[in-house]
Amino acid sequence: MKKINCLIYLCVGNPSVLEAQVLELLNYYNSNNTFPEVILLQGYKNKKEKIAIEKKLQPYPIKYIWFKYYPIYFLPSIFTIISLYKSLNRIIKDKKSYFLHIRSDMFGFFVKIIFGIKKWPLNILIDVRGIGTAGLTYKKRLSNTAYVRSYFKMKLIKFEYKHLFKQPYIHLSVVSPAIKKEFISKYNYPEKYITVNPNISGQQFKFDPLSRKNIRKEYGFRDSDLVAICSSNGGAKWQKDFEIIKHLVNIGIKVVNLSPHPVKIEGLINKIVPFQEMPKYLSAADIAILWRENDFMNEVASPSKFSEFASMGLFVIHNGSVDIAQKHIINTNAGTIIKQPEEITYEKLKNIDFSKRAYWSDAGISLFGIENIAENYVSKYNEIYNS
Numbered sequence: 001m002k003k004i005n006c007l008i009y010l011c012v013g014n015p016s017v018l019e020a021q022v023l024e025l026l027n028y029y030n031s032n033n034t035f036p037e038v039i040l041l042q043g044y045k046n047k048k049e050k051i052a053i054e055k056k057l058q059p060y061p062i063k064y065i066w067f068k069y070y071p072i073y074f075l076p077s078i079f080t081i082i083s084l085y086k087s088l089n090r091i092i093k094d095k096k097s098y099f100l101h102i103r104s105d106m107f108g109f110f111v112k113i114i115f116g117i118k119k120w121p122l123n124i125l126i127d128v129r130g131i132g133t134a135g136l137t138y139k140k141r142l143s144n145t146a147y148v149r150s151y152f153k154m155k156l157i158k159f160e161y162k163h164l165f166k167q168p169y170i171h172l173s174v175v176s177p178a179i180k181k182e183f184i185s186k187y188n189y190p191e192k193y194i195t196v197n198p199n200i201s202g203q204q205f206k207f208d209p210l211s212r213k214n215i216r217k218e219y220g221f222r223d224s225d226l227v228a229i230c231s232s233n234g235g236a237k238w239q240k241d242f243e244i245i246k247h248l249v250n251i252g253i254k255v256v257n258l259s260p261h262p263v264k265i266e267g268l269i270n271k272i273v274p275f276q277e278m279p280k281y282l283s284a285a286d287i288a289i290l291w292r293e294n295d296f297m298n299e300v301a302s303p304s305k306f307s308e309f310a311s312m313g314l315f316v317i318h319n320g321s322v323d324i325a326q327k328h329i330i331n332t333n334a335g336t337i338i339k340q341p342e343e344i345t346y347e348k349l350k351n352i353d354f355s356k357r358a359y360w361s362d363a364g365i366s367l368f369g370i371e372n373i374a375e376n377y378v379s380k381y382n383e384i385y386n387s
Contacts, residue, residue, distance in 0.1 A: 001382065001386055002097065002385060002386050003097065004035060004097055004098065004099045004123075004381060004382065004385055005035065005036045005037060005095065005096065005097040005098065006035065006036065006037040006038075006039065006091075006095045006097065006098040006099070007029065007034075007035045007037070007038045007039070007098070007099055007101065007381070008039050008041055008088075008091060008092075008098055008099070008100045008101070009022065009025075009026055009038070009039070009040050009041065009100075009101045009103070010041045010043075010100060010101065010102045010103060010104070010107060010111070011040060011041070011042050011043065011103045011104075012042075012043035012069055012103070012104050012107055013043060013044070013045065013049065013069075014044075014049050014052050014053050014056070017199070017304045018053070018056055019056055019275045020199075020200070020201075020202065020275065020304045020308070021103075021199055021200060021304055022040070022103065023040075023056065023057065023060045023062065024200065024202040024203075024370060025200060025370065025373075025374060025377075026038050026040060026060070026062050027060050027061075027062060028202075028203070028370050028371075028374050029374065030061065030062065034374075034378060037063070038062065038063065039063050039064065039065060039091060040057075040062050040063065040064040040065070041064070041065055041067065041087060041088070041091065042064050042065070042066055042067070043066075043067050043068070043069040043084075043107070044066060044067075044068060044069070045068070045069055045070070050066070059276070065087055065090070065091060066087070067083045067084050067086070067087035067088075068080075068083045069083065069084070069107075070083075072106060072153055072156060073152050073153065073156060074152075074155075074156055074159075077110070077156065080110060081110050081113060081114065084107070084110055084111070084114065085114050088100075088111070088114060089118075092120065098123060099123045099124075099125075099381045099384070099385055100123060100124045100125070101124075101125050101127060101377070101381070102124060102125070102126045102127060103127045103129070104126075104127070104129075105126055105128045105132065105160070105164065105172075106132065106156075106157070106160055108124070108126030108164060108170065109160040109163065109164040111124060112124075112163075112164060112170060122168060122170060122384075123384060123385050124170055124171070124384070125170075125171050125172075125173055125377070125380055125381060125384060126164075126170055126171070126172050126173070127172075127173045127175075127197075128172055128173065128174045128175070128179060128183075129175055129302075130175070130179070130297065130300060130301055131179060131182060131296075131297070131300055132153075132157040132160075132161075161187060165183070165187045165188075165189050169189070169190060169193045170193070171193050171194075171195070171380065171384050172189070172193060172194045172195070173194075173195050173196075173197045173377070173380065174194060174195070174196055174197075175196070175197065175198050175199055175301070175302035175324075176196065176198060176300050176301065176302045176323060176324045177196055177323070177324070178299055178300040178323045178324070179196075179300045180194045180196055182300065195376070195380055197373050197376050197377065198302040198307060198324055198367065198368055198373070199302040199303065199304045199306075199307045199368065200304075200307060200368060200369070200370045200373045200374075201304075201307040201308045201310070201311035201312075201364070201365070201368045201369060201370065202308075202370050203369075203370055203371070204276070204279050205278075205279050205282070205307075205308045205311040205312055206279070206311065206312070206361065206365070207282075207283050207312055207313050207357065207358070207361055208279065208280070208283045209283070211279065211280040211283040211284065212283040212284045214280075215280055215281055215283070215284035216284050219254075219256075219269065219284075221254055221284070225254050226252075226253050226254065226286050226287060226346075226349055226350065227253070227254045227255075227256065227284060227285045227286050227287070228248055228253050228254070228255045228256070228285060228286070228287040228288065228289060228317075229255075229256055229258060229281060229282060229285040229287070229288045229289070229309075229314070230245060230255065230256075230257050230258070230259065230288070230289040230291075231257070231258035231259055231278070231288075231305050239291075239292060240291045240292055240293055240319075241257075241259070241263075241289050241290075241291050242263050242265070243291055243341065244289055244291050244317065244319075244341040244344075245257070245263060245265055245268055245289070246265050246341075247341035247342065247344065248289075248341075248344070249265060249266070249267040249268055251344070251345060251346040252346050253287070253346070253349065254269070255267075255268050255269065255289075256268075256269045256271055256281065256284075256285065257269065257270045257271070258271055258272070258273055258278065258281055259272075260272050278308065279308075279312065282308065282309070282312040282314060283312065285314060286314070286315060286352075286354055287314060287315050287316070287317060287349065288305075288309035288312075288314040288315070288316045288317070289316070289317050290303065290305065290306050290309065290316055290317070290318045290319075290322065290325055291317070291318070291319050291321075292319065292321040292322060293321060294319070294320075294321045295321070298321045298322055299321065299322065299323050300323065301322055301324075302322075302324050303322060303325065306322065306324075306325045306328075306368075307364070307368035308368075309364075310328060310334065310360070310361075310363070310364030310367070310368055311361060311364040311365045311368055311369060312361060312364070313334070313357035313358060313359075313360040313361030313362075313364065314334075314357075314360070315334060315335050315336075315352055315354070315360070316329055316334060316335030316336075317335060317336055317338065317344060318335055318336070318337055318338075319337070319338060319339060320337045320338075320339070328363075328364075328367065331363075332359075332360060332363045332364075333356075334356075334360035334363065334364070336348075
């Protein structure tokens with residue numbers, strides 16, 4: 001079997017999950033010497049974004065190369081493709097053996113254009129994190145400005161799908177079975193070219209009794225107190241944790257909001273913590289909240305926070321808006337699915353058997369843990385590279 005000497009991972013912009021989903025994965029590869037060389041090909045739109053990304057990169061010994069990207073519309077995309085080609089060519093021309101993992105179907109389309117022109121072998125895996133048309137359909141409902149912008153972006157995405165989803169087929173990794181189903185049924189994409197890998201939880205997302213003790217002591221939580229965590233990094237309008245927070249506080253639950261977007265509710269604890277400290281606070285909690293708007297965009301998603309909640313063995317209160325979360329909760333009993341906050345009572349939460357936390361954690365790590373998902377990726381890289 002031929003071996004891959006260099007993994008190139010293409011990421012664009014500064015998503016809220018950059019550390020959780022990209023840097024942790026590449027750091028895992030480096031720590032385990034999975035490849036002789038790992039390179040992050042990182043896109044930035046302006047100096048401010050570049051500085052913010054560099055700050056997140058500091059704790060990670062990862063080699064990276066920059067390229068500049070432009071607004072995702074037809075004409076600016078030409079400049080993005082040129083910029084991307086220059087950086088890719090710089091890397092690939094010196095590599096005898098490489099593989100490219102792309103965290104964006106749109107940029108996967110751009111790469112397919114470049115590789116087609118250059119006649120480079122399609123040693124590519126495109127990581128699809130959502131359905132672009134679903135996200136834009138949601139945004140179009142928010143305002144007239146969003147509607148106009150979304151109209152032009154929608155035309156580009158439809159053009160992208162038309163050409164990306166035709167031969168020669170590129171292997172896709174999608175974050176949920178719902179996306180796989182959509183691509184097969186709506187776009188007739190061959191099933192053998194689609195694998196499912198949900199958003200990962202890093203190795204540090206494991207329950208730690210000492211962190212639980214220390215954090216609960218710091219905040220004055222008694223052993224008998226039930227502590228709930230909500231943590232929505234993006235602060236998007238469809239993240240609706242605030243709809244249930246007030247009810248939980250009112251029934252006597254200690255609620256800690258770890259989102260960078262504070263919520264003004266009396267009795268709620270707002271705390272911004274670095275990504276690396278998140279496991280300590282999740283260890284201190286008993287319950288987590290995942291409450292999103294019921295929309296197709298959320299149905300097909302794989303929230304990073306849910307992966308982390310599940311791996312930490314938290315009991316998750318969910319409104320059934322995310323397919324992969326709902327199925328995991330039903331299969332493991334590691335949570336409850338409700339439609340209205342009022343369905344939750346203090347007595348119901350007190351009667352939960354939290355001694356099952358270790359079992360819930362094992363089930364979460366089995367599905368979302370970085371070890372298994374990284375192994376799935378590597379297996380797919382080798383399959384494609386040697387085909």
